[in-house]
Amino acid sequence: MFSKACEYGLKAMISIATKSEKGQRTNLKEISKDINSPEQFTAKILQQLSRNKLIHSVQGAHGGFEIQKENLGKIKLIDIVKTIDGDKLFVGCGLGLNECDASKPCPIHHRFIGIRENLTKVLSETSLEKMSHDVNGGLAFLNR
Amino acid sequence: MFSKACEYGLKAMISIATKSEKGQRTNLKEISKDINSPEQFTAKILQQLSRNKLIHSVQGAHGGFEIQKENLGKIKLIDIVKTIDGDKLFVGCGLGLNECDASKPCPIHHRFIGIRENLTKVLSETSLEKMSHDVNGGLAFLNR
DNA sequence: CTTTAATCGGATAATTTTATCCGAGTTATA
């Protein structure tokens, strides 16, 4: 479904959000421990998220990563997925035809688009804020 | 969503089905032309499908691939996907936790399982027969 | 029996994805 990079990216964003929600800043070491991911690979993904303004990075001692509190409700999971994996999952053909086109559909098209739209809807509606609330409330986990 | 190998596998199966439905046997060259896929890579996937008894292969001149007519309605898309990509898509955690476990769920779990079940349902209900009817009837396409 | 048209399957190559290394830059603090 998602690439490994995207899975790490989603978990990292949620991890950062759980701290930002409490006004705390976190850093690479803490994040990758939190989500059980390879540190340097995670660093690359955080850079990418930072360049795309989804997170704010602070260099130097006591630096790290944070998300503006007012953005916690605005950033949706789909923003993260699109930043890392692009939008192929949301607009591409499930069988890999050059493009998904209802006027010349692949055999699974009509059955597939419902699923795709549902996925798009769920990821578009789910904010980081909800995710981090669930984790901070002990209802969900980033590591197991 | 699916790997390239799996996309080719699904399309190849449907291509074979369109011929088998008409009592014809097809072969590698024809299939990969039909679905616009690299010949030798497609050969590997067909071997895998053959070893798993989803298709029947015939060696020698005038050989090729075919699907028993009585199987066209029995083989479902999910059988093909599981053969090539395994069942991770259907049972694995969307965020890549070691396993998907509702008692210690990842943050997207409750939103994700609905989509996953829908996908499982659709692929479990869709037979090769339906797919090949659509293609033979000009309602769907394997190549564009 | 020979030729021809196929699949089989092991080996290799190319590409993409995942992961690591390390030197340079940045900033708080002693």
Next chain:
DNA sequence: TATAACTCGGATAAAATTATCCGATTAAAG
């Protein structure tokens, strides 16, 4: 101003996926 704790980013390595090569085998047909 020196040191320690960070991120940045380019280079490289490892692993997985995708793709190709080619000799062996099989079987139909002349």
